[in-house]
Amino acid sequence: MSRLTMTRRGLLKAGAASGVALAAPMSFVRGAYAEDFCNMPTGGSVTLGFNVPQTGAYADEGADELRAYQLAVKHLNGEGDGGMLNTFSSKALKGNGVLGKKVEFVTGDTQTKSDAARASAKRMMEKDGAIMITGGSSSGVAIAVQGLCQESGVIFMAGLTHSNDTTGKDKKRYGFRHFFNAYQSGLALGPILAEQFGKERRAYHLTADYTWGWTQEESIKNATEGLGWDTVEAVRTPLGAGDFSQYLTPVLNSGADVLILNHYGKDMVNSLTQAVQFGMREKQANGKDFQIVVPLFSRLMAQGAGDNIKGILGTTNWNWSLQDDGSAAFVKAFGQEYGFPPSQAAQTCYVQTLLYADACERAGTFAPPQVIAALEGFEFDGMGNGKTLYRAADHQCMKDVLVVRGNENATSQFDLLEVVKIVPRDQVTYDPSIFGGELGPADAKAC
Amino acid sequence: MKQLFSREPFALLAFSVVILAMPLWLTPLGANYPDLLQKFAIFAIFAMGFNILFGLTGYLSFGHAAFLGVGSYAAVWSFKLFTMNVLPAIFFGVAFAGLFGLLIGYISLRRSGIYFSILTLAFAQMCYNLAYSVLTPITNGETGLQLTLQDPRIIDRAFAEAGAGLPETNLFGIDMSGYPGFYFCAVMLIICFFITRRIFNSPFGLMLRGIKSNQNRMGYTGFATRPYTLTAFVISGMFAGLAGSLLAVTDPLAGAERMQWTASGEVVLMTILGGVGTLIGPMLGAWIIKYFENIFSSFNNATLENAFSFLPEGLRTMAVDVSSLFVGEGWHLTLGVLFMLIVIFLPGGLMEGWRRLLRRFSGGGGGKSETAPVVQPAE
Numbered sequence: 106m107s108r109l110t111m112t113r114r115g116l117l118k119a120g121a122a123s124g125v126a127l128a129a130p131m132s133f134v135r136g137a138y139a140e141d142f143c144n145m146p147t148g149g150s151v152t153l154g155f156n157v158p159q160t161g162a163y164a165d166e167g168a169d170e171l172r173a174y175q176l177a178v179k180h181l182n183g184e185g186d187g188g189m190l191n192t193f194s195s196k197a198l199k200g201n202g203v204l205g206k207k208v209e210f211v212t213g214d215t216q217t218k219s220d221a222a223r224a225s226a227k228r229m230m231e232k233d234g235a236i237m238i239t240g241g242s243s244s245g246v247a248i249a250v251q252g253l254c255q256e257s258g259v260i261f262m263a264g265l266t267h268s269n270d271t272t273g274k275d276k277k278r279y280g281f282r283h284f285f286n287a288y289q290s291g292l293a294l295g296p297i298l299a300e301q302f303g304k305e306r307r308a309y310h311l312t313a314d315y316t317w318g319w320t321q322e323e324s325i326k327n328a329t330e331g332l333g334w335d336t337v338e339a340v341r342t343p344l345g346a347g348d349f350s351q352y353l354t355p356v357l358n359s360g361a362d363v364l365i366l367n368h369y370g371k372d373m374v375n376s377l378t379q380a381v382q383f384g385m386r387e388k389q390a391n392g393k394d395f396q397i398v399v400p401l402f403s404r405l406m407a408q409g410a411g412d413n414i415k416g417i418l419g420t421t422n423w424n425w426s427l428q429d430d431g432s433a434a435f436v437k438a439f440g441q442e443y444g445f446p447p448s449q450a451a452q453t454c455y456v457q458t459l460l461y462a463d464a465c466e467r468a469g470t471f472a473p474p475q476v477i478a479a480l481e482g483f484e485f486d487g488m489g490n491g492k493t494l495y496r497a498a499d500h501q502c503m504k505d506v507l508v509v510r511g512n513e514n515a516t517s518q519f520d521l522l523e524v525v526k527i528v529p530r531d532q533v534t535y536d537p538s539i540f541g542g543e544l545g546p547a548d549a550k551a552c
Numbered sequence: 553m554k555q556l557f558s559r560e561p562f563a564l565l566a567f568s569v570v571i572l573a574m575p576l577w578l579t580p581l582g583a584n585y586p587d588l589l590q591k592f593a594i595f596a597i598f599a600m601g602f603n604i605l606f607g608l609t610g611y612l613s614f615g616h617a618a619f620l621g622v623g624s625y626a627a628v629w630s631f632k633l634f635t636m637n638v639l640p641a642i643f644f645g646v647a648f649a650g651l652f653g654l655l656i657g658y659i660s661l662r663r664s665g666i667y668f669s670i671l672t673l674a675f676a677q678m679c680y681n682l683a684y685s686v687l688t689p690i691t692n693g694e695t696g697l698q699l700t701l702q703d704p705r706i707i708d709r710a711f712a713e714a715g716a717g718l719p720e721t722n723l724f725g726i727d728m729s730g731y732p733g734f735y736f737c738a739v740m741l742i743i744c745f746f747i748t749r750r751i752f753n754s755p756f757g758l759m760l761r762g763i764k765s766n767q768n769r770m771g772y773t774g775f776a777t778r779p780y781t782l783t784a785f786v787i788s789g790m791f792a793g794l795a796g797s798l799l800a801v802t803d804p805l806a807g808a809e810r811m812q813w814t815a816s817g818e819v820v821l822m823t824i825l826g827g828v829g830t831l832i833g834p835m836l837g838a839w840i841i842k843y844f845e846n847i848f849s850s851f852n853n854a855t856l857e858n859a860f861s862f863l864p865e866g867l868r869t870m871a872v873d874v875s876s877l878f879v880g881e882g883w884h885l886t887l888g889v890l891f892m893l894i895v896i897f898l899p900g901g902l903m904e905g906w907r908r909l910l911r912r913f914s915g916g917g918g919g920k921s922e923t924a925p926v927v928q929p930a931e
Contacts, residue, residue, distance in 0.1 A: 159849070159881035168881075214849040214881060219696045219807035220799075221845070227587035227803075228846055231730075245694040249805060252698050256718060256729075270695065314685040315694035343681065344694075543701055546716045552730075 143552035154235030173451035244268030258550030273540030291328035309361035414511035599834035601791020607829035615676025621811035623796025649793020657785035696807035827901030851879035
């Protein structure tokens with residue numbers, strides 16, 4: 106019996122050893138040619154990784170992001186009309202790829218899950234040799250992938266992510282965000298709320314019970330309380346609740362006269378629709394008209410909410426109805442390609458791709474440390490958001506924020522948001538140190 | 553040949569060779585990169601463990617992802633608090649999953665059939681919601697638990713100063729990312745295969761099979777069945793915990809989605825796809841699902857254009873249009889179709905197909921070998 110055990114163990118060991126021996130040459134081969142940094146492009150092309158949700162709750166946003174990425178690749182390679190390349194203040198990009206190399210791309214499905222997103226990003230780095238990863242339609246995913254990119258030494262250009270944490274406590278040297286954040290939403294929305302609804306209001310928050318919801322609730326609370334508003338109560342609702350009536354019933358008897366919905370996507374569509382069905386918008390409270398506010402808006406959500414969105418205030422990163430040259434060029438190129446106007450998610454993803462390409466071009470290399478240096482503190486214009494600064498301290502873009510209102514007289518199915526005010530950059534600039542966090546090192550890593 | 557493989561040393565040797573040589577034979581399939589190889593090994597362990605419960609006792613747990621999540625969280629906390637060495641992480645992952653298994657199993661196993669499934673599903677969903685929002689200080693909610701520069705890492709700090717960047721998980725100095733990570737997972741898989749094989753062929757395994765075929769009769773013959781099912785439940789929970797901690801080892805992050813009911817459903821699919829109650833069926837199922845998830849989802853129109861470039865223009869556009877439904881965002885569809893085909897035509901999963909093939913080629917003389925790897929009497 107004991108002899109048999111010995112043999113088995115020996116066999117196991119031998120098996121393991123021979124396996125390792127078999128595979129060892131492979132790992133040596135991998136490391137044989139010297140790479141200065143992870144996925145250094147050696148041939149005539151360079152690969153970008155577009156990691157977006159293709160299935161799940163944010164699939165609409167993901168599909169639009171992918172359209173924008175493909176358009177950006179076309180423009181970088183000199184196909185099409187060039188879009189924002191013509192209006193971009195930096196003229197380093199010439200429409201011949203990046204640093205003379207043709208831009209290619211790979212795509213992946215994040216499923217709006219951190220695990221799947223990281224697996225997909227790893228595939229792009231390890232198998233497809235992607236030099237940059239971009240995408241994400243939720244803050245959780247963006248933060249997870251950003252962490253991975255920092256560890257692997259691959260630059261991450263965040264897509265749609267609104268949580269303060271992405272460039273706050275979870276900021277990374279290799280991660281960059283063009284989209285605005287919840288804190289800036291609060292800064293932009295606060296004065297408008299005071300202007301429209303007065304300074305003596307009592308607010309009731311319904312908040313999606315996860316990281317993004319909390320940061321937004323906190324930001325809006327701080328901004329409104331700074332104006333003299335009271336917060337009656339802030340109630341957390343589970344994500345994807347579907348039926349919000351049990352959370353909406355107490356609102357009217359609470360003495361509040363403003364309802365703030367810190368929800369996104371389907372949650373926001375449901376909660377807003379139900380609030381309107383409860384007749385809240387016709388109600389009077391404390392002698393004032395009852396009001397509903399949705400701090401983060403998107404056109405895709407407005408489409409879902411239909412008529413209920415009319416007259417509701419919120420903020421957005423960008424809207425296709427803007428008239429500046431950059432926006433016009435982008436809307437035109439996007440419209441010609443796909444037949445409808447782009448969403449804010451599409452715009453931020455398109456711009457991020459161009460910014461990365463431009464930074465490589467200006468740095469004269471794909472090496473991440475130099476590219477990071479080229480992006481940090483970079484000041485640009487002509488991309489649809491006015492004068493913009495990629496702040497070096499937290500890799501957050503400082504730019505104008507749009508306060509929008511659901512359009513009362515929509516002329517088309519896309520004309521859903523009306524811009525109330527373009528809040529200038531100075532008003533939404535804040536001290537980067539308030540959220541803590543560390544960027545970490547920029548050293549290049551071989552992979 | 554068959555006789556040879558039914559003998560333990562040879563079975564183990566053959567299994568080890570196949571697993572360790574995965575980087576070689578997966579290259580033509582485009583699946584030879586460390587992350588996917590690691591996932592193959594890890595989810596094979598998960599499915600194998602699930603099969604110990606579902607395949608042997610017939611209890612269909614719909615909440616196994618909870619153990620996967622618990623294993624991950626325990627492992628990441630071990631990285632954060634103690635050391636980046638993977639062994640303690642795995643120990644804590646398995647131990648906590650076992651504890652959870654004991655607790656959930658003790659309650660759920662009071663019922664059987666669909667009620668058991670619903671109970672486990674409820675527990676898993678509870679764990680998910682706790683992790684997602686209520687227990688945020690422990691789990692970091694939706695964002696997922698990650699390593700930070702501020703972590704104490706008491707044991708590591710006792711030996712060396714903290715570096716500038718985040719440390720990597722290691723096994724006494726060998727970094728556990730990339731290929732070394734895969735080989736580590738592969739060795740774990742081989743050990744799990746050995747344990748599973750032993751369980752299948754033991755009197756204990758026989759007892760579990762007896763419970764599956766008729767629990768009442770087992771009771772009437774004088775066996776208290778619940779301790780057996782509970783043991784199977786805990787063991788399979790520990791396998792899931794091991795898989796979860798390995799996920800954290802190869803990529804130190806634990807997210808709540810790992811516990812979602814879809815993840816629990818996935819392991820059921822893996823097991824059924826490969827063959828319930830067979831030794832390696834669940835592993836094959838896990839590989840197929842992970843392959844589809846990672847490779848099929850990455851095909852886009854440009855890839856298809858390349859693949860069909862030999863066709864004339866008109867035909868090519870048509871071929872691309874039709875096949876693009878099944879790849880990229882349509883990978884779920886392909887998987888669904890495959891699953892339907894297998895369930896309808898091969899109710900015993902891929903292993904049944906394999907057995908049918910064997911029977912055909914051995915001239916039908918093999919007779920009925922319904923249970924895949926030959927069941928040997930206990931020693």
